[in-house]
Amino acid sequence: MKVGVFGGTFDPIHLGHLIIAEQCREQAKLDQVRFVPSARPPHKLDQEISAFDRRSDMIQLAIAGHRAFRVDELEKGRPGPSFTADTLAELQQSDPDAELSLIIGSDCLPDLPTWHDPVRIVKQASLLVTARPGWDIWSPEQLRTAIKLPSEIPLHMQVISIPLIDIASRDLRRRVSEARSIRYFVPSAVAAYIADKGMYKG
Numbered sequence: 016m017k018v019g020v021f022g023g024t025f026d027p028i029h030l031g032h033l034i035i036a037e038q039c040r041e042q043a044k045l046d047q048v049r050f051v052p053s054a055r056p057p058h059k060l061d062q063e064i065s066a067f068d069r070r071s072d073m074i075q076l077a078i079a080g081h082r083a084f085r086v087d088e089l090e091k092g093r094p095g096p097s098f099t100a101d102t103l104a105e106l107q108q109s110d111p112d113a114e115l116s117l118i119i120g121s122d123c124l125p126d127l128p129t130w131h132d133p134v135r136i137v138k139q140a141s142l143l144v145t146a147r148p149g150w151d152i153w154s155p156e157q158l159r160t161a162i163k164l165p166s167e168i169p170l171h172m173q174v175i176s177i178p179l180i181d182i183a184s185r186d187l188r189r190r191v192s193e194a195r196s197i198r199y200f201v202p203s204a205v206a207a208y209i210a211d212k213g214m215y216k217g
Contacts, residue, residue, distance in 0.1 A: 019048040019143060020106065021118040022099060024056055024184070026065050027209060028077045029201045031182035038177045039118050039143045040083055048118075049087040049106070050074045057096040057131065065214060067091050076204040098131040103139040115140040116173075122147040128161040137164060141171035148181045191215035 019039050025032065028050075036048045052070045064070075071086055078084035089105055090097045103115055117140040119127070124144060127133050137158075144152055153161075155172045164170055187197050192215050197206055209215065 016046045016110070016113050017044060017116065018106070018110070018113045019043065019045040019116045019118050020051060020103065020140065021048055022051040022053055022097075022102065024064055025050065025052050025070050025074055026184050027070070027073050027187060027201055027205055027214075029182045029184060029187060029205075030199070031180045033077060033202075034180060035118065035120075035145050035175075035177055036084065037081075039116075039145070039175050042175050043116060043143050043173055045116065046083065048084050050078065050084065051087050051090060051102060053097040054090040054093060055095065055097050057098065058126075069212060069214065073205050073208055076208055077202045079204070096131075100130070100132040100135040100139070103136060107139060116143050117141070118143045118145065120145050120147045121150040121152045124150075124153050124158065125161075127158065133162040134164055134168070137162065137170055138168060141173065143173055143175050145175045145177050146179060148179045188215040192217070 019036070021036055023032070036050070039045060040048050052067060052074060054067055071088055074086045078086070090102060099117070103117065106115060107113065117136065119142055121144055127136070130136065146152060152174055155170050158172065159170050182200055187200055190197050191209060
């Protein structure tokens with residue numbers, strides 16, 4: 016089974032995330048895309064994020080009805096920062112026959128060398144790189160050099176063509192806090208959930 020791993024805070028999940036996931040599923044011929052909400056993202060340890068269960072609930076609402084999409088809450092009970100290398104290892108251990116692909120934006124690719132154990136990441140999963148507005152896409156050679164990947168270790172990387180839709184969760188949180196509309200930025204069920212729970216009002 017070919018499995019796409021889509022990690023993030025998803026605070027909240029929006030249509031940009033869903034377009035990325037669907038285009039990766041289609042173009043990389045994935046059997047499944049697993050949305051993995053981060054419990055304690057290392058780059059946001061000093062920031063306040065919404066409760067894990069609420070972010071997971073919003074993903075469930077957003078992907079309802081899509082047979083190839085699912086939420087994986089494996090990071091929920093893990094102590095310490097949520098490192099991608101550890102998540103991939105846990106996914107591989109629970110499903111040894113799965114062929115893993117990590118979904119990553121071109122804006123995050125230059126940061127990959129600073130992530131925890133980037134060599135272990137690319138050894139465990141191929142990379143599905145999606146374009147982000149204003150960001151060039153690194154070549155495999157650039158990435159290999161940046162993470163100091165030994166020549167004998169293969170690097171599998173595929174560029175996924177998607178519409179350059181510039182939606183950011185932080186902007187949606189600000190919109191809600193300013194009592195502005197997020198209609199057509201998020202699925203209607205997610206918008207209703209945010210309103211019902213009084214999220215992002217602070």
